[in-house]
Amino acid sequence: MRWSIFLLLLGLAAGVQAQPASGRLLVHCGTVIDPGVSPEPMPERTIVVRGERIEAVVSGFVAPQEGDRVVDLRQAYCLPGLIDMHTHLSMESRKGGYLDRFQMSPALQALRASVYARRTLMAGFTTVRDVGGNEGIDLALRDAINQGWIVGPRMFVAGKSLAIMGGHADPTNGFREDILGIPTEAEGVVDGVASARRGARLAIKRGADVIKITATGGVLSIARDGSSPQFFEDEIRAIVEVARDFGLKVAAHAHGDEGMQRAIRAGVASIEHGTFMSDQTMQMMKEYGVYLVPTITAGRSVADSARIPGYYVPVVAEKARRIGPVIQETFARAYRAGVLIAFGTDAGVFRHGRNALEFVYMVEAGMPPIEAIKAATYNAADLLGQLDNLGTLESGKWADVIAVERNPLEDITALQEVSFVMKAGVVYKQNGQPVPQPVR
Numbered sequence: 001m002r003w004s005i006f007l008l009l010l011g012l013a014a015g016v017q018a019q020p021a022s023g024r025l026l027v028h029c030g031t032v033i034d035p036g037v038s039p040e041p042m043p044e045r046t047i048v049v050r051g052e053r054i055e056a057v058v059s060g061f062v063a064p065q066e067g068d069r070v071v072d073l074r075q076a077y078c079l080p081g082l083i084d085m086h087t088h089l090s091m092e093s094r095k096g097g098y099l100d101r102f103q104m105s106p107a108l109q110a111l112r113a114s115v116y117a118r119r120t121l122m123a124g125f126t127t128v129r130d131v132g133g134n135e136g137i138d139l140a141l142r143d144a145i146n147q148g149w150i151v152g153p154r155m156f157v158a159g160k161s162l163a164i165m166g167g168h169a170d171p172t173n174g175f176r177e178d179i180l181g182i183p184t185e186a187e188g189v190v191d192g193v194a195s196a197r198r199g200a201r202l203a204i205k206r207g208a209d210v211i212k213i214t215a216t217g218g219v220l221s222i223a224r225d226g227s228s229p230q231f232f233e234d235e236i237r238a239i240v241e242v243a244r245d246f247g248l249k250v251a252a253h254a255h256g257d258e259g260m261q262r263a264i265r266a267g268v269a270s271i272e273h274g275t276f277m278s279d280q281t282m283q284m285m286k287e288y289g290v291y292l293v294p295t296i297t298a299g300r301s302v303a304d305s306a307r308i309p310g311y312y313v314p315v316v317a318e319k320a321r322r323i324g325p326v327i328q329e330t331f332a333r334a335y336r337a338g339v340l341i342a343f344g345t346d347a348g349v350f351r352h353g354r355n356a357l358e359f360v361y362m363v364e365a366g367m368p369p370i371e372a373i374k375a376a377t378y379n380a381a382d383l384l385g386q387l388d389n390l391g392t393l394e395s396g397k398w399a400d401v402i403a404v405e406r407n408p409l410e411d412i413t414a415l416q417e418v419s420f421v422m423k424a425g426v427v428y429k430q431n432g433q434p435v436p437q438p439v440r
């Protein structure tokens with residue numbers, strides 16, 4: 001990891017997280033919507049916060065005692081902090097963006113990523129899983145947020161995705177071999193079982209919280225195929241075995257059906273995108289307890305961007321037009337079939353901070369609002385392996401609370417207008433405005 005990234009992140013003085021004040025913080029909520037606790041809204045609740053954790057959630061509005069602070073959300077709807085299980089905070093798609101890694105230093109990319117992180121938190125997403133970054137930026141960003149040097153969501157990161165040579169996430173695709181050379185595990189490219197194990201171990205050595213593999217081709221890579229399988233099953237199994245030894249899970253990017261089935265049999269925890277998923281694969285996912293992270297917003301976004309002349313190179317534009325529009329329909333089928341769903345957007349493929357658009361597309365596809373919210377709270381925390389800390393508003397969990405002014409069960413677009421954000425007992429947004437934080 002580059003020291004320049006650390007040094008620049010250390011110097012970010014604006015918006016630094018403060019420690020929660022001593023004593024209790026009483027959050028008076030007009031209505032609590034917490035589908036991991038109750039399928040029905042819960043009127044007039046007080047969330048009692050002490051330090052970074054929730055002490056209790058009680059009926060009625062608790063009267064403050066000496067030393068208590070009160071947040072008045074009696075006219076609002078309170079929810080657990082939202083979780084996006086598929087983000088890329090180290091990048092954001094734009095016309096001509098393929099040259100960024102040649103024209104922008106890693107330090108400058110890290111500074112830009114800090115803006116994306118703040119934007120994501122202000123949108124109500126207090127936790128994200130970041131499933132693929134370059135130059136160690138996602139790892140450094142996570143650590144800087146955890147240290148309180150900059151403002152952003154709690155991050156669980158993959159570092160560099162693992163790919164096959166010439167496959168999706170091979171960083172040398174489309175560029176001259178005499179300049180970039182032949183990629184190895186150091187660049188996240190593996191070949192064979194032994195190499196797959198080494199690549200997974202290297203990702204863990206660098207600090208990964210989750211291992212991401214590209215089990216099939218993808219849309220935005222400069223490679224002609226977007227859906228064929230790109231790992232043999234024994235290679236995926238080797239990666240899963242290494243991850244399990246370290247207590248980590250494996251997330252599999254996959255558009256094509258055969259690649260999904262190989263990944264499921266090999267033991268991955270989630271399928272990302274799942275575009276051309278068959279009914280048989282959906283049944284396998286149910287049998288193996290594998291989550292689908294659908295990323296509908298990304299599918300629609302890349303299809304829209306492909307209509308803009310010159311936005312993508314031709315090989316990418318063709319894949320975007322073909323693959324992007326299918327994801328929402330597949331999600332609808334998977335939901336009806338009873339596949340486990342965890343909320344994920346692929347933010348970075350589109351503008352960061354617009355993550356809540358995914359709720360609109362999920363509901364549009366037939367998922368009830370309460371289930372969509374559960375996918376972004378309880379289910380996401382379950383997939384993360386963090387139900388002891390996240391996903392519901394319960395005693396002992398991190399005090400991650402958001403609020404909106406309108407009822408999202410009646411109009412899911414309310415989640416695009418988050419007025420209050422608390423992460424680990426610190427208020428970052430109130431009355432729709434960011435709350436300045438003292439410099440640490």
